[in-house]
Amino acid sequence: MKVVIFSEKPFSGHMNIEGALRKEWADLESAVLEEYDAVCLIGSQSLDYPLSLSMEVCSKLWAYAEKGGLVYAEMIEAFDFPTSRLLGWKQDFPATRRTMEKLRASRDLGRLKEGALLEWGGAMQQGFSFESEVLLSFGPYGDTHHSVHEAESARPAINVRKLGEGTVVYAAFSLFSSPSPEQLRPYSSWAMLLEALSDRTGLPCVIGEPSIKLAGDGGSEQALACNMRWFERSGILPVRDGSEGVFENIHSVTAKLSKDRRPDCHAHTALMFHLYGRWSGDATYEERSYRLMDYLFREGYQDMDPDSESYGFFKWYQFPGAHPHQIFTDDNAWACFVLLYLARSTGREEYRRRGILLAQALLDTQRRDGLRPNVLIRSEMKTLGREGVLELEPSLNPHFESITHAAYIQAYLVTEDEMYLDAALTGTRTLLAKEAAYKFMYSRTSGLTRLLLPLGYLIGHDGTGEIEAALNRTMAYLMEHRHASGGIEEADNPDPQRFGKEDAGVYIANGEGIADQLYTNNFLLMNSWEAWKATGNPAYKELYDDVSAFMRSIQISSEDKRYDGGWMRAFDLNKREYFGNNGDTGWGPYCMESGWTNAIASAGLLLGLLDESLFA
Template identity: 30%
Template sequence: LCGTPVELPPAEPAYTLGRSSELGACAQAALHWFEASGTLLDGGNGGVLEGLGTEIYPDGHQKIAFPIRTDCCGEAAMAYFFHALATGDAESRARSGRLEAYVYDVMQVKTGRCAGMLRWTDVAWEVCYQDDMARAMLVTLLKALYGQGREYLPQCRMALEFLMNTTGPDGLRPARTDNLNMTQSDFERLHTQNGAFPCAHYNAFYLACLLLYGKMERDARCLEVGERGMRSLLAAYPKTVREQSETEELCRLLLPVSWLYYATGKEADLEMLYTVIRSLEAVRHPSGAYLEWDSDYSAACSRQEGGECSLLSRNGDPVADLLYSNNWVPMGLMQAYFVTGDENIYALFLRHAGFLASAQISSRNAKINGAWARGYDVDMMEVFGLPNDVGWGPWAVESGWTVAEITAGLYSGLLKDKLKEFYR
């Protein structure tokens, strides 16, 4: 293909722990990607684009994923917030504020039966994914927790109220609601019938936000619904409903189970957190990445054709997913560290962060430089994808889920000593 011999990387690459200087440069490059790639719109006033799509055309240019997603806006606001907290950068603080304002001033429904709901995207105005809503609210909750502002906390509570009013008695919601096609009786059924959907992909971050808000504000209803939902979800563990893989479910449980323990202080919840961490450690690669794994290949996107497909062909393949799994780990492990004070968990963060630094794209192409691609072969240390995945291909880059989540997580690690005081 290349017309010349290609030197492959050594079979046993030298892996290192993430060092502060290395992680700082890594996070800074990732943050710069938002502006250099054109993903950040009008300094944040216009939100952020979803990122880069799967398709790469014959002339070499890559498709842009144009929707402005509420979750991506909130997650980018979180990344800029952490950068400002770490460096004192005034422009990052301003961008964070503009993006947070976009979430609530532009994308939140203010009146009617859907009052409080955060719309999915600028072109899917009637669709609600509760976990996407939750990740848009993380920046608001963390700003309040760290004493950095409470401007949009009432709007955040309004969003949580809408979700609680459409949550089943078991504390769970279905995968999504399409409000355009729902009657009033449909809405009432959401609150009177069990959601019966114990899936971290769709429910865990929503429940985590309830728990953190309830803990901070002593809000009994948020605490009760959040705990009830997490109990229903964890009752199915480890056979939770999977979207991409078992690894994804574990990665997405790190932060919610941490906040469950933070809110309740119960020994059983602490043990559950360590159970999740131990399960993840069972699929850790020497690089520090967590490999895709699905014990019974039961994930909805497992081995699909003609649509979205998980990266997993076979358990044991050296494949890491940075769209659905490893991207949640930095923030998740740091929250686990903050609520436990366990230095061993911080050591796991450093090991994983070292992998992220080594997997970050370095390119003369500003569209991808500083970002992370969806899939990675951790033996070859190269971007990886499956030929049958037409949903999120090898070079797809999600602005919020991937770049912003990783960036915020890395900065939270760099701010370890400062932030841990807020959890005492």
């Protein structure tokens, strides 16, 4: 087939039309279309400068199609009657950027079945079809893989019409001109779509190799080396030696560095670099660990004012005010946990002093039953005082509670002060007694993964047997959701209707085959290891080995430094590619978190190589 493409500017070519001759848009006026079997018009990616067709060009294309030619057009402005009648699609509004819309197959398209959902990155146009068959629509779908019904507000995305002896295909979104090939998700479904479009129209559509591939399991040592490379080359470290801290993530939607700096991400990353330095014998990694924490101290993240209501607590991020504002329990407890572990491991007095100051702040604001709210607001603390906040409702969420109990264990190991051990035991027992009332953010699997961390150590200080029974119960539940690949599949979504906001799950219903590496499998590496070290239960070691192998097998290999050697949040266990529900606008399925995913995953692998416990 002899094909010509007219476009104003070069486009990515990741999804391409094989063997096509490319010409400038201005050549369309004078081109002899009958020399070609197919004519492709790739419109503008610029929302400010749309491309449109003159009456003369419309007439020319109409005549060409009527005589048997194939016309493919994409992102052409069609408010006028001549263009809209040619395309079988009329535009309602100016073009806009896709936000959370998804594409849906309107009918079976070869191997891509009716109702299948896809994502892309780029522009789209809202309009309606007439005298055309709609192959693909876009709309506000909250489902993950498949939607049985088309959304009421769905708009045509690709339509096909017969015109005389020929065919006109119109795409009201950036198909071949999609600026970000890594945002074609799930990639396997896009390959099916291109195959079906080629079969249906004769247009020789092809799709390139995915930019995000799986490295495969080469063992823990290789996985760690690759992840160190990700930290050093992706841009996540503003300065390679750690002296300017670490950025939070590569954003799920924009694929750009999110340049927020958070103490919890610093703590996770400092822990990983410390462990890697010790395991590898390369002291530069331990120095990098110290510089990360020193950055927080130097920049005033911890409130060191004894007269302040938030004395001892850390800011959640580089908050512009002098004192912390939102004081999240888990973020501060992670900073406390790592500071005190590092104090024991390195002997640095500054870690000890600041860690105990934070442990005391947590203890002073802890309810008598050992639980606490998920967040304190400094202005509320100013009104209520530290005594007053003890009456606030607890979170009842292991995501927040259990890491605090683990931090108290570290404080006990540093000081040998029984009040910290008592706080950990009291809080854990109270939480376990309220199991029926637990609250979860993303899934029961992710929440119970977080519950595990302090339990193994506390078994040795609990004469009732309650904590050991809870550990066994929790591990049994998680192992019920172990996939054949070794990873834990997300299950029991507490809020399936939550979509389009921060802090949503990356799946909707059980059985979707989605694994979460931001809140579940990443932490399970560390927490199942600690359960094994505390109990010697071989089933727990088996789980650790399975999750380790799974995480190694899904590490990313890419020519793009933003991705190479890292892990994203959501992985489709059945399709074997990164994909998940995009309902979380802040930490969505393709987020690459510095601390919470990549550092914690590597730390879990390192504990296995070092054969030691964080509580030893």
